[in-house]
Amino acid sequence: MRQRRQHRTLARLLGSLVLVAAAGLTSIGASAPPSAAGAPRPLGQIVPAPASVTAGGSAYTIGSATVIRVAAGSPETQRIGDYLAAVLRPSTGYALPVTGGAGADGIRLLLGAGDKALGDEGYRLTSSNGAVTVTANQPAGLFHGVQTLRQLLPAAVEKKGKQPGPWKIAGGTITDWPRYAYRGAMLDVSRHFFGVDQVKRYIDQLALYKINTLHLHLSDDQGWRIAVDSWPRLAGYGGQTQVGGGKGGSYTKADYQAIIAYASAHYLRVVPEIDTPGHTNAALASYAELNCNGVAPPLYTGTNVGFSSLCVAKAVTYKFLDDVVREIAAMTPGPYLHIGGDEAHSTPHSDYVAFMDKVQPIVQKYGKTVMAWHEITGATPVQGAIAQYWGTLGNEAQVAAAAKAGTKLVMSPANHAYLDMKYDAKSPLGTSWAGYVDVDKSYAWDPATFVKGVPAGAVLGVEAPIWSETLTNSSQIEYMAFPRLPGIAEIGWSPVSTHDWASYKVRLAQQGPRFTALGINYYRSPVVPWV
Ligand code: IFG
Numbered sequence: 001m002r003q004r005r006q007h008r009t010l011a012r013l014l015g016s017l018v019l020v021a022a023a024g025l026t027s028i029g030a031s032a033p034p035s036a037a038g039a040p041r042p043l044g045q046i047v048p049a050p051a052s053v054t055a056g057g058s059a060y061t062i063g064s065a066t067v068i069r070v071a072a073g074s075p076e077t078q079r080i081g082d083y084l085a086a087v088l089r090p091s092t093g094y095a096l097p098v099t100g101g102a103g104a105d106g107i108r109l110l111l112g113a114g115d116k117a118l119g120d121e122g123y124r125l126t127s128s129n130g131a132v133t134v135t136a137n138q139p140a141g142l143f144h145g146v147q148t149l150r151q152l153l154p155a156a157v158e159k160k161g162k163q164p165g166p167w168k169i170a171g172g173t174i175t176d177w178p179r180y181a182y183r184g185a186m187l188d189v190s191r192h193f194f195g196v197d198q199v200k201r202y203i204d205q206l207a208l209y210k211i212n213t214l215h216l217h218l219s220d221d222q223g224w225r226i227a228v229d230s231w232p233r234l235a236g237y238g239g240q241t242q243v244g245g246g247k248g249g250s251y252t253k254a255d256y257q258a259i260i261a262y263a264s265a266h267y268l269r270v271v272p273e274i275d276t277p278g279h280t281n282a283a284l285a286s287y288a289e290l291n292c293n294g295v296a297p298p299l300y301t302g303t304n305v306g307f308s309s310l311c312v313a314k315a316v317t318y319k320f321l322d323d324v325v326r327e328i329a330a331m332t333p334g335p336y337l338h339i340g341g342d343e344a345h346s347t348p349h350s351d352y353v354a355f356m357d358k359v360q361p362i363v364q365k366y367g368k369t370v371m372a373w374h375e376i377t378g379a380t381p382v383q384g385a386i387a388q389y390w391g392t393l394g395n396e397a398q399v400a401a402a403a404k405a406g407t408k409l410v411m412s413p414a415n416h417a418y419l420d421m422k423y424d425a426k427s428p429l430g431t432s433w434a435g436y437v438d439v440d441k442s443y444a445w446d447p448a449t450f451v452k453g454v455p456a457g458a459v460l461g462v463e464a465p466i467w468s469e470t471l472t473n474s475s476q477i478e479y480m481a482f483p484r485l486p487g488i489a490e491i492g493w494s495p496v497s498t499h500d501w502a503s504y505k506v507r508l509a510q511q512g513p514r515f516t517a518l519g520i521n522y523y524r525s526p527v528v529p530w531v
Helices: 002-027 075-092 139-152 196-207 253-265 281-286 316-330 349-365 374-378 397-404 439-443 474-481 484-493 501-509 512-517
Strands: 052-055 060-062 068-070 106-111 123-127 131-136 167-169 172-176 182-188 213-217 269-276 336-340 369-373 386-389 408-411 459-466
Touching (some): 068 075, 075 106, 075 139, 106 139, 123 139, 131 139, 182 484, 196 213, 196 253, 196 484, 253 269, 269 316, 316 336, 316 349, 336 349, 349 369, 349 374, 369 374, 374 397, 397 408, 474 484, 484 501
Parallel strands (some): 068 106, 106 131, 182 459, 213 269, 269 336
Antiparallel strands (some): 052 172, 060 167, 123 131, 123 172
């Protein structure tokens, strides 16, 4: 009897020895599959793909003694440290104090004389068993390094409750900087209104992928969404409804400034758009004198386009625009003010040209750079103006001509970058005038060469618009924006040499558990090998 018990004990001991040895094998040096318990995620497996990755050396493990070290006396890096701590503390359960005290250990966020190549938004992240160090020339670079650091940890780090670790960051160095300076997303708050908290939620999500510009489409036929003190009926009357006849809404100046503040705390600048001369029914309905015939049309809750126009001949039109641009420019720290210019089908071409000749100087007078949809290249864009391309063919000669003459481009080809395009015929939301755009098609383009004849240097970057004719809440925005938005962000950030669907789709698939952990309602496209 005793002997049998001895055998059993020996067998158990042997069994556990075998288990320990097996565990040891997978963690010693072997590139353990990401799924292996505790193995860190491979260094380069993030979105957007980094400019340069050198893996090697031992991983850093976040533990109970880890401190987050920020540059002493720098409130901005303190804030970035607090932002990182707010992500890590709930899921790791560690205290993770943020300190200005110098030290060689911990998670270090340092502003320093990084090399010029990093620019203002780049960073260097080094990870070893003693510390993870992010260095950058500017706080924006540290913030982007923090987004990378989040993705190097297991997706569970994004959860709000305590998760089992370990919390390892693979050893090595990432040196990273953006390809384009303009990496944007547009939210149409006119067709359906989205409140400040919904905009903040979207900003949180854009920041994950190093997007640095939020374009707000603040006015259209169906709604005027921003208070203008000198023309109070614009928001008061023109903001009261929306597509489908619902309540609508508008931002007070305090709301708008809260959005600006939240965006800049996430290193995004805001580009306000007042669409003109078309897409103006809400303004025309609010003030009879803005109409050529002196009669205000009714408020509009449908989804047609091209039926409205400001009255190009009337002087009051330019008084109106001067007041609107002045008040919005005064609240907008960013360099750009977007005047729309799309689908002006009810404005005779010669009137359109005359209108743009009068309105662009108003924007410049208030210290902003003109931005407009690419139809402005059919008029005379002022020096330094930015045309936002939303075509699908890339053969628009007038766009190429304007680019050759100095107009800059932001690329939003509708058959790749429009996030309101249905994924396929079964998509319950969105439109399909530019065709069906699944995740692979959304990724399959290059901003530098999309429009024939455009000098590569004319392209400032990319932007992913989401139009809200069919979208009424954050969950629906997320269903259309994810997983395509990260791909547009990658096209804007990563070297074109990394642009490869076969490898991107694997990296994108690994974002799936993060979307879930963050409560992002993403579409599980069949073209992505979700984990
Ligand atoms: N085109 C219109 C938008 C919107 C969109 C929906 C632009 C610049 C179709 N203009 O895109 O107002 O209706 O996909």
